[in-house]
Amino acid sequence: MSDQIVRPTSRLLVLDEDDRLLLMKTVAPDSTRAARWITPGGGVDPGETHVEAAIRELREETGQVVTDVGEVVRVDDFEVTWDDADHTHGHAEFYVVRLPHFEVSDDGWTDEERTDILESRWFGLDDLTTTDEPVEPEDLADLVRLILSDASAS
Template identity: 60%
Template structure:
């Protein structure tokens, strides 16, 4: 199967704890080779939504954290999608920063696809992510953790 033409807009949340670590989720990519990578919570912007509204919804659905305002977008990323089972061939992500004192992950808002595709989750400093040898997206994620986490790592 080849990727269909189209752009997918997503909102992503850089979710930080007091130590400046980012909460990341290990997720399967739409790829027949089983590729998976660490990414921030977030997902697609639904029809009629803006990025800010999608960030609020996605954070609630994927973590159970309820917020009123994620603040302004702090970074954006335009990228080509090369996974062979993707339904789009390009993406645009807007990133928002949210801080938490900790939380208990709730999967009650997960879609059936997320129930299958989310393999795990944990907190990472930039150095831990780089040292892990694991794949992650976007490629600038360690730098984003350093820049917006508020704590040197």
């Protein structure tokens, strides 16, 4: 049995004033190079907290600067099945950030992001539930629906 290598990540559910969710179409770390839509975010660097990583990743991947991402709204622990990944398991913590609609800036992208990020797009809940393209996590529409219903109840 091989050792587990866990990659901690921070993911951001970025919602605009019209309740659209920002997603990025990226290439999976797999020899198939399959594309899927994911939320902005990425790995937690050594010595960094999940919150610090979320704030940094938002700035790097979108150009948006915030000082607070609130509380964790979801935690996912999962096995990684991609054949070209450098880890066997993932630990993702999700945060919600509400921002006015913006265009993504790639000024802070790493060389790897310039290769792996194919495009970005804002998805309404209807778009998210009807797309036939892969979305990760698979139940992302349910999570967004829950967040929007919690927000309207407050």
